[in-house]
Amino acid sequence: MIHGMNHFTVIARDLQQTVDFYGLFGLLPGHRPDLGFAGAWLYAQDTPQAVLHVYGDRAVPEPPAGVIDHMAFSARGLREVKARLAQAGVRFDLRRQKGAGTWQLFCQDPNGAKVELDFDPSEAE
Numbered sequence: 001m002i003h004g005m006n007h008f009t010v011i012a013r014d015l016q017q018t019v020d021f022y023g024l025f026g027l028l029p030g031h032r033p034d035l036g037f038a039g040a041w042l043y044a045q046d047t048p049q050a051v052l053h054v055y056g057d058r059a060v061p062e063p064p065a066g067v068i069d070h071m072a073f074s075a076r077g078l079r080e081v082k083a084r085l086a087q088a089g090v091r092f093d094l095r096r097q098k099g100a101g102t103w104q105l106f107c108q109d110p111n112g113a114k115v116e117l118d119f120d121p122s123e124a125e
Helices: 015-023 078-088
Strands: 008-011 039-043 052-055 071-075 092-096 103-108 114-119
Touching: 015 039, 015 052, 078 092, 078 103, 078 114
Parallel strands: 008 052, 071 114
Antiparallel strands: 039 052, 092 103, 103 114
């Protein structure tokens, strides 16, 4: 039976641009076995398992989104993330979830994948 999420995989038009984009959120490249093709594994701070795999050797399908609508991450540091995205010229949509008050920040990665970051309601906008 499923007991957790292992990772998401993104097909990158530009491997380094994609790694840099996810670096805005604190995901860092780490150990990746030699799989025989270009790519990267990205890790969240203090996690032993890569949460995002990036393919750097294949074309992005058209349409790029496929059947999965988006990937969502729990995050901290809403103000810092907003500042990093603004400085990098990344457009985003910030919403306050009705009821729970969770801050939800939505944007697209350089390949067209929709990304959601969820921040605790106590964080200041």
